[in-house]
Amino acid sequence: MKKGEKTKNLILAQSLQLFSKNGFSGTSVRDLSSSVGLRESAIYNHFSSKKAILAEIFEKFGQSTAGLNLLDDELINMLNKPQKFMQTFSEKLLRKWGDIEEIHFFNLVLKENGTEINGIKISVNSLLEDAQKVWVMIFTEMTNHKFIKKGSPEIFANEFIAPLFFIRMKFLLDEDNIDLKSAIKQANEHTEFFWESIKR
Template sequence: MSLQNDTSAPSKNSKTKDKILKHALKLFSSKGYKATTVRDISGSIGIKQSALYNHFKNKDAILETLISNLTSSAIVTLFDDKDTQALQMQGKALLLSLATTFKLIGFDGQNEALLRLLMQEIYRNEHIREIYNEYFYQENVKKLSGVFFGMMQEDIIKSSDPLLLANEFFAPLFFYQMQVSLLKLDKKSTSSVVSMFEKHVDYFWDNIKITKQETLF
């Protein structure tokens, strides 16, 4: 009997910890980290504060765990385990895939809440700023600029500054994603913004691609 209890205990603890993180993320992203108390979190789950402290030392420890989850969010893992040469041969399809990922984040509760938490705490928390700069911005821009450079070498797109192109591609996506999040927060229609992701890709690609006529010169 005791062996069965020992075996099931880690699973139960893990589920409770996951619940704490899930409810904390919801509260942090809606009320704000500072305004949310440990009592709020434990109360939303239906457990005592003492039970919560069995899993996390304090509210800061919960936030730190959530921050670590940012590094595995959809935006951060855009290029994970993908070969640059294979990516560059996808051409416009790659850009459409990236834009779609940004769009879908606005309709995924977990990723949207993580992004909202990031935006709220980025000025207060140095660790969050470091994650944003390194993973959300620098790594993705660096990877895409490398892909663009390869496309230029293969005469797929026009010769230009690949780093500047990468910034120009990503910047509107962050803006549109934020617009979707804000409209949803105010319970307004997102239809006018949703179509902008694909329109951005169309416009961007039409301006950088090399046409058949241009390859003749």
């Protein structure tokens, strides 16, 4: 990181927090600068406009990984034990979702859903669809290797992911009431229930 980027990153971090709490329109450059400890005008030394800050937040956090980065070797080697695989993955995913920056970003996406930024529409849907695609792949693989029973990988993916998103909304949305423990517990219950439906 360049030396001069320190303040810029501080502005980005504070912006993410404030935007996620009060929305883009609900946050003034004044709010923002005072939370960083600068004057308003100093902000414009790092960003050309308020909207440019939002754009850069989405550049930084916006490339949804849909949990793809969680698929390390340890997990891949578990593909032949689907229940263990799903349980391990869920827990990793929820821990990632429980991270304060992830929570802020998710809240921001919910608040700014539909807003256009640099010609790209902010969309909750894209988050859901990305996750779905990954799991269609995984269940296709599992079906091909006969680790699970025959069936539509699309339906399997929906049925597996939907409750995880539900859990995220219930336990990992309000930063003052993060309940990772309950989230993981409920995810385990889900995986167990789901496994009964897809085991051979």
